[in-house]
Each structure stands twice: as C-alpha cells, then as structure tokens.
Amino acid sequence: MKITWILLFLCEYVVCGKIVTNQWHVHLHDPATQESANKVAQETGFSVLRNHLNSPNEFVFHHKTVPHVSSVPSWSQHKVLLAHHLVKNAKQVEGFLRRKRGYKPIKKQGRVPLPTINKKGIPGLGESDNIKVDLKLPTDPLFSKEWYIRNTGQADGVKDLDLNVLSAWAQGITGKGVTTAIMDDGIDYLHPDLSKNYNAESSYDFSSNDPYPFPRYTDDWFNSHGTRCAGEISAERDNGICGVGVAYDSKIAGLRMLDQPYMTDLIEAAAMSYDRDNIDIYSASWGPTDDGRTVDGPRNETMRAIVEGVNKGRKGKGSIYVWASGDGGAADDCNCDGYAASMWTISINSATNDGETASYDESCSSTLASTFSNGKAWFSLDAGVGTVDLYGQCTLHHSGTSAAAPEAAGVFALALEANSNIGWRDMQHLTVLTSKRNHLHDRDRRHNWTINGAGLEFNHLFGYGVLDAGDMVRVAKKWVNVPERFHCIAGQIDKRYRFNVTKALILEIDTDACKSDIGHRVNYLEHVQAFVSVKSSRRGDITMFLTSPMGTTSMILSHRPKDDDSTRGFTKWPFMTTHTWGENPRGKWKLTVMFDTKDPLSQGIFSEWVLVLHGTQSRPYDKLSSSLEKIIPKLGVVKRQHASNRFSQ
Ligand SMILES: *[C@@H]1O[C@H](CO)[C@@H](O)[C@H](O)[C@H]1NC(C)=O
Ligand SMILES: *[C@@H]1O[C@H](CO)[C@@H](O)[C@H](O)[C@H]1NC(C)=O
Ligand SMILES: *[C@@H]1O[C@H](CO)[C@@H](O)[C@H](O)[C@H]1NC(C)=O
Ligand SMILES: [Ca+2]
Ligand SMILES: [Ca+2]
C-alpha cells in the first residue's frame, strides 16, 4: 500500500517531470469570505495572495518557507492546510514553462538613444499618398521609421503595405477611452513616452505580487519585451520622444506575469481576468515553447478565466484576447499551441515590410489575420519594429510575432473607440471582413490564397490578410452586433483505425448541423473545432486536413520534423480552423490523417474525432447598412453568397 503510494507519488512528481511551486489553490467550505480566508491562512502558516477568479470560496495561498520551485511536493504544509475545518480542498500548484516570443540576445539588436526632433519635417512623405491633406503627421523623431504605421517604401519595403493607421487617425480615432493590458515581463511605466498613457489602476505585478509591474533589471535587458510591446500601442504623439503608438491616445496597463521561475495556471488565470471591466484588450506575446515539439495550452483555471472573460468581461461585451501566433518557424504549427488556437483569442501572425513570410512565422488554420514584424525577410533584417525601450530609450529592433500582436491590439483599440459596443465576436467578424490580402505573398506559395464557400479569401499563414485600421474604424462606426452564437456537436467517430505511410486514413462525418435542435442549430459558421485523439510512432510526422462540405480544406496539423513523441500523441486535442468562416456547415466533412514521411516503419493509431461547429442561426450581416459594401466589397460578396441557394437548406 505504502509502496504503491510512493510509486504514484514518484510518477506524479518526479518521473513525469512535474514541478511544484509555493502557491496553493484553496477551496473553502461555504459560506466563505476574505476574512475567513485570512483566518485560515494565519492559523496554518500561509498568507493569502488573492481571491481566485471572483469566486466567493476560492483563494490563492502562498507559503513563505516553501521554495518557489521544487520537484517534491510540500506534504507537511499541505496536510496542515487540508486539516483546517474551513478548508474543503487545497492543491499545491504545478509550475510549467511559458516563453516570451521574439526575444533575441542584445548583441544582435543595439539600442537607439533618445533622438532629437527633426525640425525639418517628415522624411519620406510621398506626394501620391492618398491620406487626407489636412492630417498632420506626427513629429516624433522615429515616426518616419515606423513603416508598419506608414509604409512609404522606407527600409526597402513595399509602399502602402502597412496597417493603414493614418486613415483611422484621419477619422479622429486615436484610441481614446480604451485600455490595453500587456501580459508580459512588465512595463517601464516611467518611460517618458509611456508614462502619460499608463493606467496604474488596471496594472498589477503577479510575478512579485504588488501593484507595480516594473521590469526587473538584467544586464542584457531581457525584460524589455513588455515595454516594447506597450510602445507599439500607446507611445505618446508629438512629444519629441521615440515614435508613436498605433492608438496613441489609448491607455496601457501592465500585467507582469512572465518573470518568475515557473508559470502557474493561477497566475495566467489571474492576469487574464484582472480588472476585466476596465481592461478592454489583453495582449499576449508568449506561450508554450516554440520548439516544434511541444503540444500545450491553457490549463483548467486559465481556460475558466478566458471563458468568463469573453462572457462577462467589459461589462458583458467580452474581453478581447490578442495572441502572437508563434515564432517556431516552418517547423512548428500554432494549432499545437492551445492559446493561439483558441476560439476566444485572436491569433495574429506577421508579415515583413515587403509582404513576405518572416522566417520565424508559424502557420496554422486558427490564425485570423496578420500585422507586421520586421524588414525584408532576406535583405535588411535590421529594419525591425520601432518602439520604446527600457529606461527612456527607443529601439528600432523589436521583432517576431511578439511585435505583431500588439500592433493588432492597437488597431482593435481604435475599433473600440469608434464603437464601444463591439463584442468579442464582433471584433473577429470585423477582422475577417476588413483584413486584406494587400501585397502579402508567401515566397514558396505553400500557404495557398484560397476563396472559401462564403466568398472570403484566406491564407494558411496570414489568415484573412493584413489588418486595415482605416476600414476597421469605418465599419466599426456603423457596426451592428452579430446575432447570437450556437454550438453544435456535428458528429463523433470513436473507433480505432490504423494508418501508415502507404495508407492514409479518410473519415467522414455527414451532418445536418443540429438542424432539428433549435438550441444548437448552426447555419452560418464562425469557428470549427476538430477534437482528435491520435498517436503514432512519430507525432511530428502526422499531418491532418479537414475539408468542409463547401469544399474548403484546412490543414489542421502540419509536419513538425522536430516532434519525435511516440507515446503521448494527441488526446482530444482541439484543432481549430477559421478558414470556413461564413460557410454553410451542412453536408459531409472529411478528415484526412496521413504521414508526411517516407519512413516505411511509421505506424499510426487514430481513436477519436469529434466535430464541433460554432456560429449563428441567422445571417450575420443582414443588419449592416448596405453602404458598408462600398467600403468593403467583401461584405457584398458574403451577403450575396448567404442569400444564394447554397445556403437556403
Ligand atoms: C481539469 O478539468 C477536467 C474536466 O473538468 C478534469 O477532468 C481534470 O481533472 C481537471 N484537471 C485538474 C488538474 O484539475
Ligand atoms: C496548398 O496546396 C497544395 C496543392 O494543392 C497542397 O499540397 C498543400 O497541402 C496546400 N497547403 C495548405 C496549407 O493547405
Ligand atoms: C499499411 O496498411 C495497409 C492496410 O492496413 C497494409 O495493407 C499495408 O501493408 C501497410 N503498409 C505498411 C508499409 O505497413
Ligand atoms: Ca513589482
Ligand atoms: Ca512619442
């Protein structure tokens, strides 16, 4: 008996490589209050860090004498806690790794000292520029280098391939009244280009449990990530310092949460639900390690926080979560990252200033749209993203999908100023409708610009294209909330099948999309999830495709050459696609599971596929003014598709 217990214990915590932290998730018996939590903590030698997710009886406890990180659980402290009569349940919290994206060692970057204002005016303002004449350009010294805001062809970029931010500013929209939180390694809120827009009330430090998310100093400025991301959104305008943020009148909050030895589910959950009525947008440029072999995502409490955020955040309109899709390059697939692949996050990839794929870009079918990361893919890697840097400095070398996600957060802040009624799903619809292919192309043409059954053009790497702030704001102003969302379990196959290099597995689910069930019926798609359980002799060698009844194929899993897992495989993993947005889901869905290798010994075992459809029963854009079709022709195309016979069943 005792030996069994020790073995279980070993597997749980040592052999399986689990790490525990000095935090406990504590459930008290009802009724519980903050006072009763304090009392329990005091009587058991713990302290209360905070209430958990606004739940009346859940708290995060902390024990001072327990090490931050250990491979052995603190059994004695745990027992004392469990023995308290007010404690219903308690769990010492596991630690795991989360990595910021796009960080490069300092040698390759260099820093730009505070430049002085160029009084001669703005270089690179082309005459053919179609912005309104009366729009004054920012006078900030680095503005002319912010090609993602205004691409004049500087740094060998393609002219006009930018976020079209000037067009939004020209409409008087600059992010006023909107707060974006950067969930990262802190923010230098004393930086003269950020301090005015800093929202201290909505900021917190979960790495050291205090209200001051100031980055920890290291010689290599490792903790510059959050500050750089913040500058892209909210750097102040016309103050002679650095450049200007995409939404330069918006507020920025800091949620420091990446700078402790290990991440915990409770820290992520707390950050993603922090001050959720006042924080509009949460921007994340981190995730599971981008090593091309990790399959990981939000744990239970974080999932709970995100679901509560989209349902209750922003006083019910839904928190907007923006996610960097990943920096693992062609060898990784962001559908193996449960944060990026979530329906509740808007996952953003990046393009270079000439419209190409950046070498670190990961592709996957859950990416919704793209912004920009750095200069020409091959030529001038030095033309990074200009933004603020630690300790009053500026930089021109921020990069990675880390740089791309905050740009999107900035554009969404503009949309929210234009119309604060926009919900979390409205934001995704707006993104789908107003993003553009523009000059985006992928070098090796593997990612296939394709038009789906609703008439919407998508790309496996860039999603629906590059964000267009001008159109986003124009459409946001006249936006009417999309109809209610429904969820349909379209079908399930739970039977074991073997597959190998010579024989791919092709499965079909024929669905009426819950037609006879008014509580679940879906007529117009938003997200589609395929929960798949599959194992193989080498996980990275499996690829999977999902084909919709309207004939749109999403590559839901690509070849990951570095993933050599042969034991775990995928268990009910939610592969997500945005590619069938707007389509009619009725008919045959096809799942193809195959090997992308020549190794004749490869063996695979499939065991489950559950197809889940999400979308609306009524036509999503019927209430929108037809005048919007002039601004975005795509809208007219989708509406005509939706009115056609193919949708009338
Ligand atoms: C997470 O939630 C699932 C489903 O509710 C449950 O089965 C599982 O035990 C939970 N995991 C942990 C670590 O609490
Ligand atoms: C792009 O199209 C080619 C040719 O049809 C196909 O082999 C490839 O899998 C497609 N790529 C994606 C990402 O769907
Ligand atoms: C692959 O599977 C098929 C059908 O199960 C079988 O006939 C074939 O011999 C297998 N090929 C290899 C290389 O194992
Ligand atoms: Ca602090
Ligand atoms: Ca400035």
Ligand SMILES: [Ca+2]
């Ligand atoms: Ca990844």
